[in-house]
Amino acid sequence: MPDGKQIPLSQMQAGQSGVVVQMQGGRGLINRLSALGIRPGQRVTKVSSMFMRGPVTIQIGNAQVAIGFGMAKRIIVELG
Amino acid sequence: MGNPNVGKSVIFSRLTGVRVIASNYPGTTVSYTRGFMKLGEETVEVVDVPGTYTLEPTSEAEEIALQMLDSGDLVINVADATNLERNLYLTLQLLERNIPVIVALNIWDDTEHRGIHIDLDKLRELLGVPAIPTVAVSGQGIKELVENIPKAVSPDTPIRSHAERWAAVGSITDQVQRITHRHHTWLERLGDASVKPLTGGIIALAVLVSAFLVVRFIGESLIGYLLEPLFDNLWAPVMLRLSDFLGGTGFFHDILIGKLIDGEVNFVESFGLLTTGLFVPFGMVLPYIVSFYLVLGLLEDIGYLPRLAVLMDTLMHRLGLHGYAIIPTMLGLGCNVPAILATRILESKRERFIAATLISIAIPCAALQAMIFGLVGQHGGQYVAIVYGTLFIVWVILGIILNRFVKGFSPELLIEIPPYRLPPWRTVLQKLWMRSSGFLKEAIPIILGAVLVINILYVLGIFDAIANFAAPVVTGLLGLPKEAVTAIVIGFLRKDVALGMLAPLALSAKQLVVGSVVLAMFFPCIAAFVVLLRELGVINMLKAAGIMIVAALLVGGALNLIL
Numbered sequence: 001m002p003d004g005k006q007i008p009l010s011q012m013q014a015g016q017s018g019v020v021v022q023m024q025g026g027r028g029l030i031n032r033l034s035a036l037g038i039r040p041g042q043r044v045t046k047v048s049s050m051f052m053r054g055p056v057t058i059q060i061g062n063a064q065v066a067i068g069f070g071m072a073k074r075i076i077v078e079l080g
Numbered sequence: 081m082g083n084p085n086v087g088k089s090v091i092f093s094r095l096t097g098v099r100v101i102a103s104n105y106p107g108t109t110v111s112y113t114r115g116f117m118k119l120g121e122e123t124v125e126v127v128d129v130p131g132t133y134t135l136e137p138t139s140e141a142e143e144i145a146l147q148m149l150d151s152g153d154l155v156i157n158v159a160d161a162t163n164l165e166r167n168l169y170l171t172l173q174l175l176e177r178n179i180p181v182i183v184a185l186n187i188w189d190d191t192e193h194r195g196i197h198i199d200l201d202k203l204r205e206l207l208g209v210p211a212i213p214t215v216a217v218s219g220q221g222i223k224e225l226v227e228n229i230p231k232a233v234s235p236d237t238p239i240r241s242h243a244e245r246w247a248a249v250g251s252i253t254d255q256v257q258r259i260t261h262r263h264h265t266w267l268e269r270l271g272d273a274s275v276k277p278l279t280g281g282i283i284a285l286a287v288l289v290s291a292f293l294v295v296r297f298i299g300e301s302l303i304g305y306l307l308e309p310l311f312d313n314l315w316a317p318v319m320l321r322l323s324d325f326l327g328g329t330g331f332f333h334d335i336l337i338g339k340l341i342d343g344e345v346n347f348v349e350s351f352g353l354l355t356t357g358l359f360v361p362f363g364m365v366l367p368y369i370v371s372f373y374l375v376l377g378l379l380e381d382i383g384y385l386p387r388l389a390v391l392m393d394t395l396m397h398r399l400g401l402h403g404y405a406i407i408p409t410m411l412g413l414g415c416n417v418p419a420i421l422a423t424r425i426l427e428s429k430r431e432r433f434i435a436a437t438l439i440s441i442a443i444p445c446a447a448l449q450a451m452i453f454g455l456v457g458q459h460g461g462q463y464v465a466i467v468y469g470t471l472f473i474v475w476v477i478l479g480i481i482l483n484r485f486v487k488g489f490s491p492e493l494l495i496e497i498p499p500y501r502l503p504p505w506r507t508v509l510q511k512l513w514m515r516s517s518g519f520l521k522e523a524i525p526i527i528l529g530a531v532l533v534i535n536i537l538y539v540l541g542i543f544d545a546i547a548n549f550a551a552p553v554v555t556g557l558l559g560l561p562k563e564a565v566t567a568i569v570i571g572f573l574r575k576d577v578a579l580g581m582l583a584p585l586a587l588s589a590k591q592l593v594v595g596s597v598v599l600a601m602f603f604p605c606i607a608a609f610v611v612l613l614r615e616l617g618v619i620n621m622l623k624a625a626g627i628m629i630v631a632a633l634l635v636g637g638a639l640n641l642i643l
Binding site for chain 2: 035036047051064065066067
């Protein structure tokens with residue numbers, strides 16, 4: 001159940017899942033992310049993140065994608 | 081064409097029979113491959129196009145893909161059947177173009193145990209083009225694919241906007257795909273564990289240590305049980321007889337056989353064209369090349385390397401790179417030439433400069449490592465450890481320095497992590513064969529040439545002149561005998577031969593350590609030099625070379641003082 005709480009991807013806990021609601025960034029970034037299937041409306045599950053602001057790994061559909069911390073901060077997810 | 085990592089290269093090699101590299105990490109086909117196949121009576125050209133997610137290019141490789149599309153007559157769109165939604169986006173873009181398309185739904189065998197059911201007839205109807213399920217690794221479906229190529233068409237598809245296209249993709253997937261519940265497979269659990277910080281670190285350590293041990297084990301076994309006995313028992317008597325025939329001395333004898341040591345042929349120290357010149361590539365280096373590329377190929381095709389990239393990302397950022405740069409670096413442990421070429425997968429010029437410079441300075445190639453083990457290892461493992469430890473420290477410190485002073489920024493990591501797959505043995509072995517025979521073709525002429533040149537220059541006394549000139553630096557700063565100058569000069573041709581030249585000098589363990597480190601860092605071998613020049617341009621190449629010389633002398637001098 002979506003509880004309406006929106007947080008950046010970088011702050012999700014491993015195992016949490018949610019729906020992408022917003023991506024803040026230039027057209028180039030948004031194109032690259034959406035080519036990998038990361039678009040508003042898509043459900044993502046966080047698999048893991050590395051120490052010290054390392055990359056964040058998420059599951060999207062049947063694929064896994066690793067995203068640098070700075071990019072992950074700009075992807076807003078609604079938990080639930 | 082298709083997304084990265086869906087098996088395009090494997091399909092390509094199935095179609096053409098040409099040996100091509102097909103790996104499990106995105107970006108491997110940036111330099112593309114072409115081949116030919118029979119289609120009925122005709123022979124047609126097939127191009128293995130770099131992987132792309134979209135026809136709106138976001139990287140150099142994707143731009144190349146787009147250019148190739150414009151020059152083609154027909155597209156075989158390879159799609160990952162286990163990831164239909166994302167793959168269909170590119171398919172729809174292709175259908176909007178005026179070019180016939182046929183779809184290969186690859187990795188079909190995985191759909192079943194992932195609980196994915198695809199209604200093929202419905203999919204064909206909605207797309208309006210043939211869609212053939214394939215399993216490229218086993219060859220299943222390839223025949224049907226070829227038979228259906230003439231049926232490829234360019235259906236009348238309207239040009240859509242981004243949002244419309246994604247909506248169309250969503251509607252198609254909803255209609256053709258049914259996903260049932262399933263359990264996580266052990267491969268997936270392992271996959272998840274290897275990108276988590278704690279378990280991932282342990283797995284990475286275990287993988288790298290066992291990779292290292294396996295490489296050494298296979299390499300040493302090949303040398304000890306196969307190649308050394310062959311050389312000692314079969315080739316040595318032939319050489320001795322030839323030596324007798326040539327009169328045991330003289331110009332030709334010295335060039336072909338070299339110096340006899342205690343009346344016997346010594347394959348490391350004699351330094352003749354037919355003795356050391358053949359033993360170094362075949363007896364000392366090839367075994368390690370074979371075992372290294374076997375292990376690397378397995379790691380690639382299982383899909384481990386992108387995970388290593390994620391784990392290493394934090395460290396690599398300190399060096400001005402992102403985690404992905406670990407892949408060219410690992411390649412460099414085999415040979416610096418493909419490693420420097422592989423820096424193309426990095427996005428910015430700055431990253432490529434840093435990565436290429438670090439590789440050519442601090443990453444010893446397999447040939448050099450084989451010699452380090454052979455020569456330095458005789459004095460004990462701790463000395464080998466000092467050589468590796470020094471090079472690793474140089475890699476980190478130099479990276480930090482370059483990150484400080486090289487202008488520009490390094491972009492962030494964004495990569496797909498492919499699922500673990502059991503290695504396709506066919507492609508692993510094909511790749512091993514390609515890489516090993518590539519080494520032999522490239523190395524043997526240069527090694528023989530180097531030994532010949534050395535012997536001639538030696539006879540003419542030219543080395544004495546060079547040695548006297550460079551002696552103050554080499555003896556004063558590095559503590560090496562002045563004969564070692566020759567070896568360092570020869571290092572430009574081939575580092576393994578150069579290190580071999582240190583063998584007859586009766587160096588102490590410390591001198592060998594200094595010699596190995598200096599040789600590894602000093603200058604790339606001629607092949608790596610040419611590639612560096614081509615990839616970086618003259619100015620950056622000169623910068624990199626300057627950094628190398630200064631770093632090699634500093635570190636060599638420091639080692640000489642400390643040890």
